[in-house]
Amino acid sequence: MEQTEPIPNQSLYQAIWKAKISPKLQLLLWKIVKGALASGENLAKRGLLSNITCRHCGEFETTNHIFLHCSFTRQIWTAHIWKLNFNPSDCASFSEAFMASRSHINLPPLGVTGNLFPWLCWGIWMARNYLIFESRASLPADIVSRSTRNAREWWEAQPTSPAAPLGQNRVTTTASGTTGMIICCSDAAWQAMTNRAGCGWIFTEESGECILQGTATFDHTVSPLMAEALAIRSALLHALEAGFSRICIKSDCQALVAVITSTHHPTELYGITRDIEHLSLSFDCIAFTFIPRNLNVMADSLAKSVMYLASAN
Ligand SMILES: [Zn+2]
Structure with missing residues (x-):
């Protein structure tokens, strides 16, 4: 087993919470240095x-x-990110790499002046999750360009006046939903003839305001239960990517909610409930509840329309 990180000190904490980066990135860095990220090592410590x-x-x-x-x-x-020769792989620990990254200047073609290291770490973590849970692979070059674009868009959206630093207080009041719970209604449509699942999910604030939605289709889906489980897994990946840390998943599939909230993993779900358990560890607070079908019409129509589009192609 790799040597554990030295105990992070006050200056490391300050560097994380004062970094001019999106709050979801601050939380990622914080989890990494606190040993709280759902990596293989940390899962193994929990017996998973x-x-x-x-x-x-x-x-x-x-x-x-x-x-x-x-x-x-x-x-x-x-991949030619920094002007001076800086390679985080040469650092003994993550904390050391992050601290060192703050003084490095990006190469001009990237068009970004702030610290790219946290954005690239975010890109690496998201790519890792999509690879594990949906077998969707990214190339290193894709991660670099996606992360750089995300960083640029975020910086451009920030007020130009010398605003207060993004301290810890900011994190608790951000619109990304770290105070209240984000509600996520998910649903799936399933076609027996093609074994295809259409999945839809929709994120709303507690006030009911819709903030984000997503769809996906999966082949080789053998049952409606499996389709519902795939919808929840995709919704969790999307929630993680959006930086939601407190989430309540609602599904109209009572059998699935019962399975997820128990410790039983039925073999006919091919490990998807295990994936859901794994992904759940990335949230500070997560709940799964049943919702009657007549209250889940928006997710239902998303699932049906993506299924219809996939079948029409
Ligand atoms: Zn490796």
Whole structure:
């Protein structure tokens, strides 16, 4: 097992909470240095042994491996990001890499002046999740361009006046929903003939205001129950990407809610409930509840329309 990080000190905490980055990135950095990220190593400590090796190289998945040392990650760190020779892979710990990254200047073609390291870590973490849970692979170059674009868009959206630094207080009041719960209604449509699932989900504030929605289709889906489980798994991935940390998932499939809230993982769900359990660990607060079908019409119509579109193509 890899050496544990030295105890993070006050200046590291301050550097994280004062960094001019999106609050969801601050939370990611915080979880990494506190050993609270749902990496293979941290899952193993909780006795969850289903995803503990790296999908790229098969090594034990520590956070240092994911963000610094994996051969896949190394390709990102050598992708001509910084003016001076800076390679996070050479750092002994994540904390050291983050602290060092703050003084490095980006190469001009990237068009971004702030610290890109946290954005790239976010990109690496999201790509890792989509690879594990939906077998969707990203190339290192995709991660670099996506992360740079996200960083640029976020910085451009910030007020130009010398605003108060993004301190810890800001995090608790952000619109990304870290105070109240985000409600997520999910639903699936299933076609027996093609074994295809259409999944839809919709995120709303507690006030009922819709903030985000998503759809996905999956082939080789063998039952309506599996389709409903895939919808929840995709919704959780999307929620994670959006930076929601407190979430309430509502499904009109009572059988599935019962399975998820128990510790039983039926074999006919092919590990999807295990994935849901794994993903749940990335949220500060998560609940799964049943919702009657007549109150789930928006997610239902999203699922049906994506299924219809997939079948029409
Ligand atoms: Zn690896």
